[in-house]
Amino acid sequence: MAAAARPAFPAPNQPPGGRWRLRASPPRPCLREKPLPEPRRGAMERVFTPLDCLLPAAALRACADGGANRLYHITEGSQDSFLPDYITGDFDSIQPEVKEYYKAKGCELIETMDQDFTDFTKCLQILQKKIEEKDLQIDMIVTLGGLGGRFDQIMASVETLFHATNITPFPVIVIQECSLIYLLQPGKHELRVDTGLEGAWCGLIPIGNPCDSVTTTGLRWNLTNQVLKFGTLVSTSNTYDNSGIVTIETDKPLLWTMAIKT
């Protein structure tokens, strides 16, 4: 499947004191040249346990630019026991000493200068390549960080989840502090919420578009063919019944969000 030609946007120069990232991706089936590989059986039957990842262990670990600073500082004193497989980005956020440390330790540094995509999106693209190269058997991709700080960057994280369906067949979740988000594609989904790590709240956010028909089970307040739309109805501060399973059927992309026990 040939990649569609990118639209002619003005080439961004580095403005003083700022950077422009225009995620310019007109509708195209795939950001890649090859068709997406078949995910592991079970991973895309839309039965999914979002918090399963908080039990061990990652097959591959990557940092997107300044994410390496976070890793470096949170592992202070034992950084060499926590080496990422690779670090990507335009390296405008990573601290020089952090970059040098990981480089000296043999971590792969992959510079991605494309200004049309965020560090997160580009890191995801490379991750998918590596998963295929190494023929890794995985079920999901977990992103740590992205839901706090600058509001535009929180929105950019959500934006990347929309792109992710063109990048990887695996579910991509984003976790920060007590929050998790996961973009549900149109169709029926079953989420297992019985790991014991689920916090008290959850929600369904029609973030990029209204949803004309949403039906759920497993929530304290379920929806039946409901319209979800900003200004009309957005499900926040919802919670679970005791079944341990939530099902969601939606006609449009819909963002699932849930609490993680801290």
Place this chain on the structure above:
Amino acid sequence: MAAAARPAFPAPNQPPGGRWRLRASPPRPCLREKPLPEPRRGAMERVFTPLDCLLPAGNLKFCLLILNQPFNKGHFHCLWSKAALRACADGGANRLYHITEGSQDSFLPDYITGDFDSIQPEVKEYYKAKGCELIETMDQDFTDFTKCLQILQKKIEEKDLQIDMIVTLGGLGGRFDQIMASVETLFHATNITPFPVIVIQECSLIYLLQPGKHELRVDTGLEGAWCGLIPIGNPCDSVTTTGLRWNLRLISKRQDKYGSLTAENTIN
């Protein structure tokens, strides 16, 4: 303009360890019985200086609404000193109480609203003893933010306050669903108040632009390096801008939606 009947949603009981708020508001022209009053001339001609409220010598008059999130102390003091009316939504009172430690009696809100499930008992007692109005709002169909805004609008009308905007402190951090609930309230706000409502937390500000043309003055000197346009809630088929480092002149369908285009931008 009569208020439309509210839809029949199941009456929410208090679940153990959680609360559900389903903002059940099918499209209706107004959440009030009376038509909205005319805003001050100039406030709704869509020429607007979002950060004027943070200028000590700023021109715009505003009311302040405090939510239950950490906020910048410098912002707080500037906004508090200039606000015509000051309100807390439930746990926002805790934030106020702690940020004014040692001199709480110099920073008394005009009123505190909410279902009072977040406000600490000692904070509630303190402000009650000091004569602050406590308004309990048990309606589970709306967030504390939305309900506080409804009451604020009532008070603005009762007192016939001449204001230009409403400033909300907090709401853009912490729980992701609550960030989204803050955005949701901005959608409702157009049915509650004629005044622009902005939300500020730490280094971020959000403001919902209604369809039409808007002019934003960004020359207060307080503007940071970044800005952006987020088609949150619905795609936008046509957006045109000037004054940005990278302007938009998109007129084709299916642009300006999530997965297509979101500009992370700077000011020219």
